[in-house]
Amino acid sequence: MVLVLRRRAVTALAVVAALSALCFALLDTAPGDPAANILEARSGGRPPSAAAVAELRHSMGLDDPLPVRYGRWVRDAMHGDFGTSYKTGRPVSEVLADTVPWTLLLTGAAVLVSVVGAVAVGLAAALTRRAWLRRGIETALFAVGGMPGFVVALLLLWIFSAWLGWLPSGGVSQPGRPVTAGVLLPHLVLPALALAFGHHFGAYARLVETGVGRLRTAPHVDNARARGLPGRVVVPRHLLRPGLVPFAARLGVGVGGLVAGAYATELIFSWPGVGRQAILAAQSQDYPVLTAIVLVTGLIVVAANLLGDLAVAWLDPRVKLEPAHAH
Amino acid sequence: MRKSALVMGVATALAVAGCGGAGGSGGSGAARSGGTFTYAIGDEPETLNPVLQDEHIDPVTEMVFRGVTRHDAANRVVPGLAESWRVSPDRRTYTFTLRKGLTWQDGKPLTSADVRFTIEEMKRAGAEVPLSRNFASVASVETPDATTATLKLSRPFAPLLDAMSVGLLPQHVLQGRKLTDADFGRRPVGAGPFRLTTYKPGQYAELVPFDGYYEGRPKLPKIVVKYVPDDSARLIQLKTGEVDAAHVQPQQVAQVGKVKRVRVETYPTADYRALMLNFRKPVFADRKVRQAMNFAVDRDAIVSSVLKGQGSPATGPLDESPYKSEPAPFSHDPAKVEQLMTSAGYAKDGQGLWAKDGKTVAFELTTFAEDSARVAILNVSATQLKQAGFDVRPNPRPRDWVRKHWGDLDAFVVGWGTPYDPDSSVYGPFSSSEALAKGGSNYGSYSNPDVDRALARGRDTDDPAVRKAAYTDLQKALAEDPPFVWISYLKTDNAVPTTLKGPQQRTLGHHGYGFFWNAEKWSWS
Numbered sequence: 060m061v062l063v064l065r066r067r068a069v070t071a072l073a074v075v076a077a078l079s080a081l082c083f084a085l086l087d088t089a090p091g092d093p094a095a096n097i098l099e100a101r102s103g104g105r106p107p108s109a110a111a112v113a114e115l116r117h118s119m120g121l122d123d124p125l126p127v128r129y130g131r132w133v134r135d136a137m138h139g140d141f142g143t144s145y146k147t148g149r150p151v152s153e154v155l156a157d158t159v160p161w162t163l164l165l166t167g168a169a170v171l172v173s174v175v176g177a178v179a180v181g182l183a184a185a186l187t188r189r190a191w192l193r194r195g196i197e198t199a200l201f202a203v204g205g206m207p208g209f210v211v212a213l214l215l216l217w218i219f220s221a222w223l224g225w226l227p228s229g230g231v232s233q234p235g236r237p238v239t240a241g242v243l244l245p246h247l248v249l250p251a252l253a254l255a256f257g258h259h260f261g262a263y264a265r266l267v268e269t270g271v272g273r274l275r276t277a278p279h280v281d282n283a284r285a286r287g288l289p290g291r292v293v294v295p296r297h298l299l300r301p302g303l304v305p306f307a308a309r310l311g312v313g314v315g316g317l318v319a320g321a322y323a324t325e326l327i328f329s330w331p332g333v334g335r336q337a338i339l340a341a342q343s344q345d346y347p348v349l350t351a352i353v354l355v356t357g358l359i360v361v362a363a364n365l366l367g368d369l370a371v372a373w374l375d376p377r378v379k380l381e382p383a384h385a386h
Numbered sequence: 387m388r389k390s391a392l393v394m395g396v397a398t399a400l401a402v403a404g405c406g407g408a409g410g411s412g413g414s415g416a417a418r419s420g421g422t423f424t425y426a427i428g429d430e431p432e433t434l435n436p437v438l439q440d441e442h443i444d445p446v447t448e449m450v451f452r453g454v455t456r457h458d459a460a461n462r463v464v465p466g467l468a469e470s471w472r473v474s475p476d477r478r479t480y481t482f483t484l485r486k487g488l489t490w491q492d493g494k495p496l497t498s499a500d501v502r503f504t505i506e507e508m509k510r511a512g513a514e515v516p517l518s519r520n521f522a523s524v525a526s527v528e529t530p531d532a533t534t535a536t537l538k539l540s541r542p543f544a545p546l547l548d549a550m551s552v553g554l555l556p557q558h559v560l561q562g563r564k565l566t567d568a569d570f571g572r573r574p575v576g577a578g579p580f581r582l583t584t585y586k587p588g589q590y591a592e593l594v595p596f597d598g599y600y601e602g603r604p605k606l607p608k609i610v611v612k613y614v615p616d617d618s619a620r621l622i623q624l625k626t627g628e629v630d631a632a633h634v635q636p637q638q639v640a641q642v643g644k645v646k647r648v649r650v651e652t653y654p655t656a657d658y659r660a661l662m663l664n665f666r667k668p669v670f671a672d673r674k675v676r677q678a679m680n681f682a683v684d685r686d687a688i689v690s691s692v693l694k695g696q697g698s699p700a701t702g703p704l705d706e707s708p709y710k711s712e713p714a715p716f717s718h719d720p721a722k723v724e725q726l727m728t729s730a731g732y733a734k735d736g737q738g739l740w741a742k743d744g745k746t747v748a749f750e751l752t753t754f755a756e757d758s759a760r761v762a763i764l765n766v767s768a769t770q771l772k773q774a775g776f777d778v779r780p781n782p783r784p785r786d787w788v789r790k791h792w793g794d795l796d797a798f799v800v801g802w803g804t805p806y807d808p809d810s811s812v813y814g815p816f817s818s819s820e821a822l823a824k825g826g827s828n829y830g831s832y833s834n835p836d837v838d839r840a841l842a843r844g845r846d847t848d849d850p851a852v853r854k855a856a857y858t859d860l861q862k863a864l865a866e867d868p869p870f871v872w873i874s875y876l877k878t879d880n881a882v883p884t885t886l887k888g889p890q891q892r893t894l895g896h897h898g899y900g901f902f903w904n905a906e907k908w909s910w911s
Contacts, residue, residue, distance in 0.1 A: 090786035101438045102516035108825045111513035118514070146432040147587075148568030157587065213618060221622045228622045234424065234590040234610040327616045331588035335615070343432075 064365075071361045078357045079136075082350045083129045093145050093344040094119055100146070100343070119145065132350070142347035144340075151351045154336060159355055161231065162332035166321050166359070168251035170314060173263055176255060177306065181267025182299070185275065196264075204261025208320045212253035212327045219249060229329035250328040258320040259313045266309055271302035304375045311367015315360040422608040423886065423908070426620045426632040429897065430588070430613040433571030436553030437508055437517050442804070442895035443553070445902040446591045446611050450491070451553025451576035452600075454482055454501060454535075457903070459892045460708060461805045463547045467496065467554060467577060467600065477542040477848060482550070484533040489598040490556045491581045498535040502527040503557035505537070511565045520549035520810075544848045545807035553578070579604045579906035588613060605909035624648065624881055631882040633898070636696035642881045651880045653901065654698065655894045656706040656805035659763050660870035661751060662798045662815075665831045669749055669796070674730035676868045681726065682774035683767050684718040689874050692762040696879060700872040702861050703815070706893045709808045711858040714865035716872060723774050739777050746777035753799035755782035760799045763873060767799075771871075792829045793822055800829075800870070805893040805900075808857050809845050816860075816869055817841050832869040887911045 094115040098107035116122050120131070135142060141151035184196040203211070220228035226249050227233075232242040274280055275298070283297045322334030333352055340348040431444040436451045443451075456466035465471075468482040488496035505527050508518040523543040528536040539546070559575050560567065572585055579601070580593035590612045595604040612629055614620045621638055623629045625645055634642050634650070642650050661679075663670045670676060685699035698705075701714040732740040732747075739746045751768050753760040761782045768780035778797075788795065804811045813820065818833035820826030840860035844853050878898025882889060888908035894900040 090784065092786075092789075095789065098513070098516055100432060102440050107513075107516060110825065111516070114513045143568065147571060148433075148566055149572070150568075216619065216622055221625050224626055227628060228626055229614055229616075229619050229628075230589060230612070233628075234586075234612055235422070235584065235592050235608075327619055329589070329612070329614045329616070329619060331586070335588055 067361070067365050071358060074357055074361050075354055078354055079133070079350065080129065082353045083125065083132070086344075086346050086349065087125050089344075091344045092116070093346060094121060096344050097145060141351045144348050145345045146340075146343050146348075151347050154348055155333070155351055155355060158331060158333040158336050161330060162318070162321055162325070162334060163359070164247070165250055165254060165325065165330055165332055166314070166317050168247055169254035169258075169317055169321070170310070172251050172255035173258075173260060173310065173313075173317075177260060177263035177267050178299075178303070181264040181306070182271060182294075184264070184268040185270075185272040185302075186294075196268075200261040200264050203256055204259075206257065208253065208257030209323050209327060211257035212250070212324055215249050215253050215256075216327070229327075231331060250324050250330050253328070254317060254320055254324045257324070258317050259309075263306055263310065263313070266306040267303065270305045271298050274298050274302050300374050304371055307367060307370040307374055311364045311370070314363030314367070318356055318359050318363075421910075422610055423606050423631065423910075424610040424612060424629045426612045426614040426623055426629040428613070428615050428617065428620065428633065430615075433566075433568075434574045434582070434585070434591075435555075435565065435567075435571045436576075437504070437515055437555065437565060438571070440517055440896075442897060442899045444899060445905075446582065446585075446593065447553065447574070448578070448900065448902050449580040449593055449609070449905050450574050450578045450582050452578040453551040453553055454484075455547050455550045457551060457806065457892075459890050459904075461893055462708065463551065466551060468550075471547070473848065478539045480537040480539070480546060482535045482537070484535070485600050486533065488577060488600060490558075490575055490577055491596050491598070492556075492559070492575050493598070494556070494558050495532075496554070496556070496577050497532040498529040499532075500554055500557045501535040502529050503560070504552070504555045507555070507560070507565050508552075515565055517552060520545065520552070542846050542848075544845050544853065545809045547848075548807040548810070551806075580609060599906065601906060604906040606905070609905065631880060631886070633901070634879050634881050636694040636877075636879065639694065639696065639879050642879075645881070647883055647885070648881045649884050651882055651889050651891070651901070652696065653878050653880075653891050653894050653898065654706055655876050655878055655896075655898050656803040656811065657801060657894075657896050657898070658700045658703070658705070658803045658875045659760065659873045660700060660800055660802070661767060661873065662800040662830045662870050664793075664795055664797065664829075665833065665869075666793065667749065667796055669745075669747055672730050673867045674726045675732075675747055676871070677866075678723045678726040678730070678774075679771060679776060679871045680714075680716040680868050681719045681722040682776065683770050683871060683873065685716075685872075685874055686718070687770070688763060688766050692759070692766055693874060693876065696877040697874040698877070700875050702864055702872060703803060703812050703870075704808055704857060704861055706803070706805060706875055707808050707811065707857075709854060709857040711861045714861065714868075714872075716865075716868075720774065727775070734775060738775055740775040747775075748777035748779075749796035750779045750781050751797045751799070752781050752783045752788065752795055754785040754788060756785050760801070764799045767871070767873060793831075795829075797871075798829070799873075801896075803875070804895050806895070808853075809841075812857075812860065813841055813845060816864065830869055834863060834867050834869075836863040837867070885911050 092112065095107055095112045098111055098115060120128065143150050144154060180196060184193050187193055216228055219226045227246050231246050232238045236242060280293060280297050283293050321332060322337055325332045325334040326338060333355065336348060337352045340352065427445065429444065431439060431447060434447045434450065436443055436447050439447060453466045454468045455463050458464045467484055467488060469485045470483050472481045482501065484498060490496050505521050505524055508515050509521055512518060523539045523541050524537050525540040526538045530536065553576055556575050560570060563570065574582060579596055579599045581596040582591060583594050584592040590610055593609045597603050614623060617635050617638065620632045621634065621641060624632045639650055642648060663676060689695060689697040689699060701716045704710050705713060727740050732742045735741040735746065751764055753764045755761060764780050764782060768778045771778045802815055814827035816832055816837050817828060818838050820828040821831045821833065822829050837860060840856045840863060843856035844860065847853060878894055880901050886908060888904065890904050892900065892903055
């Protein structure tokens with residue numbers, strides 16, 4: 060186990076290193092000039108003079124060659140310094156500290172909703188003998204699966220916030236009030252549901268349904284029932300555990316998509332997370348912020364994949380995480 | 387057994403739903419008359435420092451800061467932190483007398499040293515602070531006593547009083563720091579009517595009245611500016627009462643009308659859209675062709691379709707300025723197009739396009755592809771011009787491509803105009819000394835000696851009669867030799883509670899910023 064984690068940590072480091080280099084190279088070739096962008100914002104959108112841009116580029120260190128800039132970034136990053144935002148001048152670490160926890164909370168809640176919801180719905184569809192229920196669930200999943208995330212988000216907003224008025228429509232609390240769990244929870248519900256239902260939820264539920272449904276008539280299940288084991292033992296142990304393997308494997312990968320989906324969801328729900336920062340940073344070519352966010356996102360995806368693998372290994376004892384030679 | 391599994395599934399589903407229901411305490415309940423005023427806006431500024439925002443500043447910055455001068459409802463310069471000023475006959479010395487007993491929001495005294503500091507630091511920052519261009523003519527700032535600041539100019543600069551409306555910066559806070567200091571940009575200290583108590587980037591800013599404000603303590607007990615980037619989400623928050631007021635898009639105005647307790651405040655802006663023509667292109671050489679194009683666009687149709695009525699037809703750059711003269715005669719008039727084009731020697735070819743010597747009036751019309759409102763204007767106006775016989779190819783291009791090719795563009799949907807001094811609105815785009823090749827902002831390389839003369843006369847004096855005459859001449863010259871095909875001025879819409887008293891209409895600037903210009907006078911009824 061420790062070995063696995065160590066190996067994964069090395070992988071994660073390699074991923075980060077590769078991502079940072081790739082990010083730097085891509086941003087360098089991307090159209091646009093951060094210095095021009097800053098000056099344009101400060102002069103009400105009027106294009107700045109070439110001399111002013113050149114001066115600012117110099118003071119920002121942007122006219123050094125790419126390898127020099129990358130080297131400088133790596134050196135500073137090793138010391139925990141990810142630079143300062145071009146636009147606001149705030150340290151990037153501060154920006155991340157302000158935003159990453161919110162995104163983790165939102166995606167965490169969405170993963171929870173995905174798991175609980177997909178298992179519940181998938182099981183219901185797999186185990187019911189009522190054709191209308193199964194068909195109803197399938198139709199609903201098909202509809203949800205076909206809707207882009209932001210449509211789901213706006214639908215939820217209209218129904219639960221604008222129409223029924225049950226839930227607040229955005230933010231993490233009422234302005235000026237401390238963010239307590241009691242205030243946060245109702246604010247979390249809609250974005251978490253939107254993120255979960257807007258991203259792969261249909262696929263997840265179908266994976267549970269087929270995974271479990273496939274085993275319904277499997278010999279080991281019949282055997283267990285024949286032995287007179289009660290349903291509360293057979294369903295979790297003989298049906299659910301092996302039946303969830305495809306779903307768990309898919310979920311680990313899907314979290315990456317969920318993090319990406321969080322970007323749009325955060326914008327709609329005024330959620331103060333990293334996604335909103337990323338979009339702003341991309342629009343304004345705030346490279347230090349953008350690079351750091353890409354890395355953090357990369358790390359979250361690596362971590363999610365690891366958790367997915369661990370879950371599969373726990374569900375299916377035949378899966379060995381350790382390479383053969385490690386034994 | 388199967389039943390129990392089903393029950394288990396349903397139970398988990400209910401648990402998820404229940405966790406939602408348990409916390410379901412919806413909006414904060416509106417109609418908090420007498421309490422906090424909560425306003426939702428989409429744009430969040432990168433900094434709350436007024437000198438880094440140009441003349442058009444966001445609500446929070448506007449309320450926290452105050453300048454030596456300011457603007458009234460008619461956009462005239464009136465006393466701000468200064469109670470009065472004197473201008474020497476040669477207009478090279480401006481002496482400002484500050485009000486007595488001014489303090490900063492942190493309680494420290496505000497003196498003429500702060501005036502000197504603000505101007506000198508902006509000049510020192512140079513290119514990093516584009517607004518410093520307004521103070522290029524200021525040679526020195528003297529402070530003979532704590533309430534007197536004397537500006538010596540190297541050359542007369544008519545818009546100086548206007549420029550002095552920039553939010554004054556506190557020397558004691560910023561001494562030894564750069565103007566771009568990030569901390570100051572998030573925790574600003576000004577002398578404006580409201581004091582910033584909390585700023586959560588990406589969430590909201592909370593302001594309370596500043597007791598030491600020179601006109602007395604503002605009446606609203608608290609203002610919260612919430613950053614809600616999504617247009618639909620802003621409307622929903624307005625409906626649920628999570629916010630009292632919101633900036634709304636033109637197409638949302640009809641829906642906002644259905645929300646109870648809310649009225650829409652529609653303000654004109656000096657922000658116009660026009661088709662900028664590139665005078666390096668021979669196709670635009672004949673002024674009759676440009677006049678004809680100005681008669682070929684149907685401005686009313688664009689206002690009602692693209693802008694959903696939230697705009698007004700534009701015929702020149704100063705239509706929303708106190709210096710507006712007789713408007714140019716441009717209207718949608720196909721007969722006039724016919725007459726002008728025929729007299730210019732053009733005739734309709736087989737495809738119904740105007741042509742002369744086998745050449746049509748062919749050009750590409752572009753704009754920033756990222757700006758959907760401009761793209762819509764581009765498409766509609768290109769269709770109208772095409773129908774009138776001009777060979778237009780509509781082609782929006784990425785912002786970055788445009789930035790690198792200003793000199794090569796044929797025509798571009800441009801956004802320009804400020805409600806303040808006419809010089810800042812017209813000198814940049816129309817003076818031949820500001821031509822693109824000279825590093826200026828006359829991107830169309832427009833050049834007309836009459837226009838240049840009028841611009842110089844307007845800039846070199848602050849005698850209102852002389853300026854009025856100069857800008858009247860300017861508008862006449864621009865109408866005869868049009869640099870742009872004028873389209874429309876934009877309007878800006880804000881939904882506010884019916885119980886809010888005090889918002890007063892004023893012609894606003896870019897982005898419709900400036901709605902909070904007199905927030906110190908607002909109150910609940």
